[in-house]
């Protein structure tokens with residue numbers, strides 16, 4: 001038996017009972033109408049999630065984690081004689097760089113320190129000086145720090161300089177105000193198992209229809225992750241080019257229903273309230289936050305430093321023994337004893353209050369076990 005813990009992690013997340021039960025209906029054939037109806041429903045709900053009008057945007061679901069969707073975009077939309085302007089200020093920006101380099105596209109990297117806010121003039125200079133850039137790529141919510149990047153402002157630059165624009169909204173979609181049309185985004189990626197409240201295994205892309213013409217002659221560099229193949233199958237028949245994970249499509253569909261029944265605004269408000277409780281609790285426990293500017297903090301991830309002398313792995317284990325799963329920081333931030341707490345999925349403000357009391361117990365040595373059964 002696996003002991004149930006509360007996942008205060010940025011994916012996987014706590015899921016609604018209905019999402020778990022949906023997995024039991026998976027004995028259906030993906031090449032029949034029953035699947036096409038399911039996929040059509042998911043695709044329409046994804047349009048709502050991204051705020052993409054149906055006549056201007058299309059959506060596809062990829063069987064694979066968030067990286068699969070980022071790789072689908074970055075491998076399919078840039079000609080080999082063109083370049084990507086990548087803005088990176090953390091672990092997940094760096095991962096986009098790895099994909100771009102792996103497929104051999106030209107790369108103009110505008111790199112910042114982790115948790116440093118991108119400065120628009122550097123980005124604009126690159127656009128002015130290099131005519132070969134065809135795509136701008138950036139992470140919406142840099143999960144490794146909890147920072148929200150200037151998606152709207154860079155979207156304006158993409159419009160002014162007539163470039164395609166890719167946003168990795170893997171940890172933002174469902175938890176932040178993602179709006180592909182307002183922010184001029186051509187390709188926006190997301191995943192089921194974060195702020196949408198679904199399970200691991202599928203990711204998705206919202207694509208601007210007008211941009212599809214621009215990329216139709218880009219030579220194929222792969223098969224399974226070719227965006228044009230996915231769009232064609234989805235648009236013609238609500239189908240997928242290869243066998244999809246039917247079970248994960250079912251759970252994604254249910255997660256989207258649960259999400260929209262609560263309502264997008266209400267979910268985001270709940271996430272904001274959760275984060276505010278956690279941040280207030282951290283301040284009361286004298287924990288320093290990584291980000292000082294409240295306006296740059298996401299609604300779902302809080303990064304804080306452990307006091308010197310506390311071993312991070314020991315701390316994470318103790319908190320887990322008390323029933324809560326957290327993440328240690330990544331890269332250079334781990335060396336500074338950073339840990340991360342997320343409040344995505346089925347987590348209520350009351351859960352966050354209890355979590356803070358448990359954390360207090362861990363710090364004072366009075367450990368409370370606080371397991372919640374699902």
Ligand SMILES: Cc1ncc(COP(=O)(O)O)c(C=O)c1O
Nearest residue numbers: 065066067092139143168170171
């Ligand atoms: C912003 C961002 N991009 C990409 C990824 C990679 O997603 P996955 O691990 O699902 O492949 C993550 C994972 O946490 C992420 O937070």
